[in-house]
Structure formats: structure tokens, C-alpha cells
Amino acid sequence: MSELASEPTSACRQIAERMVAPGKGVLAADESIATMSARLEKAGVEATAENRRRYRELLSATPGLADGVSGIIFCDETLRQTFADGTPFATAVHALGILPGIKVDAGAKPLPGGLERETITEGLDGLPARLAEYAGIGAAFAKWRAVYVISDATPSAGAVRANANALARYAAACQAAGIVPIVEPEVLMDGTHSIERCAEVTADVHAAVREELALLGVDLGGIVLKPNMVVEGNGTSVPSAPEVVAAATVEVLRAWPAELAGVAFLSGGQSPERATANLEAMQAIATPWPLTFSFGRALVDPALAAWVGKDEQVVDGQNALAARVAANAAAVRRRAEL
Numbered sequence: 430m431s432e433l434a435s436e437p438t439s440a441c442r443q444i445a446e447r448m449v450a451p452g453k454g455v456l457a458a459d460e461s462i463a464t465m466s467a468r469l470e471k472a473g474v475e476a477t478a479e480n481r482r483r484y485r486e487l488l489s490a491t492p493g494l495a496d497g498v499s500g501i502i503f504c505d506e507t508l509r510q511t512f513a514d515g516t517p518f519a520t521a522v523h524a525l526g527i528l529p530g531i532k533v534d535a536g537a538k539p540l541p542g543g544l545e546r547e548t549i550t551e552g553l554d555g556l557p558a559r560l561a562e563y564a565g566i567g568a569a570f571a572k573w574r575a576v577y578v579i580s581d582a583t584p585s586a587g588a589v590r591a592n593a594n595a596l597a598r599y600a601a602a603c604q605a606a607g608i609v610p611i612v613e614p615e616v617l618m619d620g621t622h623s624i625e626r627c628a629e630v631t632a633d634v635h636a637a638v639r640e641e642l643a644l645l646g647v648d649l650g651g652i653v654l655k656p657n658m659v660v661e662g663n664g665t666s667v668p669s670a671p672e673v674v675a676a677a678t679v680e681v682l683r684a685w686p687a688e689l690a691g692v693a694f695l696s697g698g699q700s701p702e703r704a705t706a707n708l709e710a711m712q713a714i715a716t717p718w719p720l721t722f723s724f725g726r727a728l729v730d731p732a733l734a735a736w737v738g739k740d741e742q743v744v745d746g747q748n749a750l751a752a753r754v755a756a757n758a759a760a761v762r763r764r765a766e767l
């Protein structure tokens with residue numbers, strides 16, 4: 430590799446290390462405009478660009494956030510907005526000691542040739558130019574989410590391969606731009622499948638992702654893997670205990686080489702408390718890479734419920750977020766204590 434080509438890679442390694450630094454995780458606040466609007470409306474808040482901005486400022490400006498949060502993922506709309514004082518989001522969070530990130534995928538769309546409900550994540554067209562622009566705005570890392578549905582017939586081999594290839598093309602483009610890719614293959618909790626079936630599917634999905642990353646020369650030391658935890662389907666009645674989830678999840682992850690910078694889990698619809706308990710149980714198992722959080726709903730749902738759009742309840746919203754961040758940061762700090 431020429432010296433020029435290796436520069437972004439080494440920059441990526443440093444950023445990735447910061448993202449998964451001991452005792453810290455990533456806050457996912459990158460809901461698309463449609464998803465964020467639906468969540469605001471459900472909470473009784475009018476879905477306007479200004480309310481989405483107010484909500485993201487509330488989250489980002491939570492006092493002490495940088496103690497447990499290394500980075501915040503935003504969507505395109507937020508990255509182009511400013512705090513109320515006119516400071517762009519990326520600049521504002523950088524100043525708070527937090528890395529700004531950007532969701533760059535264009536969403537999971539029906540996969541032609543796939544089976545029922547299967548999707549392919551779109552957004553590769555023009556991606557290098559978009560990444561260059563985001564780097565200019567201050568983004569240090571990016572996110573791309575692939576989605577897999579478990580049923581008797583799915584995920585199909587075609588959906589697993591197509592999504593792995595897209596994740597790898599995205600990751601390679603990010604590293605070429607000096608941006609750390611969060612590689613997110615999410616096997617959904619929806620269904621009545623067993624934890625063993627989730628383990629099997631998650632392992633197959635990861636194997637394909639590893640193969641495609643290797644084919645495009647992606648440096649695993651400069652990516653953060655964002656997987657689902659290995660859990661039973663949410664249509665089953667008895668949730669597995671944290672120790673069971675932890676053991677099953679780490680067993681699947683063992684196929685990743687030590688070189689991988691780190692793992693930051695999505696919460697996937699688990700309750701905030703369950704996601705934290707599972708994360709904490711994992712810290713008791715020795716692994717070559719840090720295991721931390723990159724939760725969305727499990728961090729922000731309580732904040733939205735406490736704020737409900739009212740200026741006089743911004744502090745309540747921030748306190749609710751701070752409580753979830755503190756619980757998860759304490760969970761991941763257990764690794765150092767054990």
C-alpha cells in the first residue's frame with residue numbers, strides 16, 4: 430500500500446479506537462425524517478424540522494454526555510442544522526468532546542429477487558462524493574444498516590450476499606475518505622424463532638460480511654461492528670437470561686479477528702433495561718475487542734417521553750438520557766473492574 434493510501438486507514442484506526450474507548454459508547458440519534466416524525470407524533474409533538482432539531486439539540490447538549498458517549502450518529506438533516514445559538518451540530522458536539530457521525534445509507538428497500546419482506550439497503554450511488562462532503566462538514570464516522578428478517582425461509586442466501594456486498598462497498602468508500610464505517614448487519618428480533626436460530630443466522634450473516642470486507646481490502650482495525658445481540662424472537666414468551674444472551678452473542682462474535690477495533694451493539698427493540706443487563710453480562714466474558722453500546726431507542730426513548738416537546742421539560746429529557754447513558758457506561762466499565 431502506498432503511503433498516501435495508508436494515511437486514511439491509520440486515521441480511521443485512531444477514530445475507531447476513540448469510538449470504543451473504555452467506558453464509552455455511541456448514541457444513535459440518526460432516525461430518518463420519516464421515522465423521527467412518527468416518533469415525535471406518537472409522543473404528541475408536531476413533526477416539524479424545527480422540532481426534530483430541538484430534540485437533537487436536547488440530546489447532544491445533555492450535561493456530562495461526553496463522560497459516557499464517544500460519538501453521536503446524526504442523519505443528513507441534523508448535520509445541516511445548527512444549535513439554537515447558530516453553531517452547526519458537528520462543530521457543537523466536537524467542542525463538547527464528542528465525535529459527530531452520519532448515517533449515509535438511503536434505507537432498506539424491497540430486494541428484487543429476494544423472498545417476502547427481504548430488503549437491500551440502498552445508497553451506494555454517488556457515495557464517495559457524499560462522504561467527501563460529510564468529511565468537510567466534520568463527520569468522523571458513518572453508519573450503514575443492513576436488515577435481515579428471520580422466517581423459515583429467510584434470510585435467503587441472495588439477501589445475505591447482496592447486503593454483505595453493499596456493506597463492504599460502503600465500508601471501503603468510508604475508509605478511502607478517512608471516515609470510520611460503522612458496519613451494521615441487523616438480524617431483526619421480529620418473530621417466534623429460538624435464540625439458537627438467531628445465533629445461526631447472525632453467524633451466517635457475519636461470515637458473508639467478513640468475506641466481502643476482505644475482498645475489498647477493508648481494514649478491520651478501522652471499522653466498528655454494530656451487530657444485534659443474539660436473542661430469541663420477540664414473539665416468544667420467555668426472554669433468555671442476560672448470561673445466556675451474553676454467551677450466545679460472544680460465541681458468534683468469536684469468528685471476528687482480534688484486529689477488529691470494537692463492537693458496539695444496537696438495541697433492536699429490547700427494553701432499555703434489558704439491553705443494559707445483556708451488555709453488562711457480556712463484560713464478564715474475555716474478548717479481544719471491546720463490547721459497548723450504540724443504542725438508539727434504548728437510550729433516547731425515555732428522553733423523548735420525558736421531554737414531549739416542552740421547553741420547560743428539556744432538563745427532564747436530558748436527565749432521562751443521562752440516566753440511560755450512565756447505566757450503560759457503568760455496564761461497560763465493569764470489564765475493567767473484573
Ligand code: 13P
Nearest residue numbers: 457695696697724725726
Ligand atoms: P436501536 O438501538 O433503536 O436498534 O437503533 C440503533 C440503530 O442505530 C439502528 O440503525
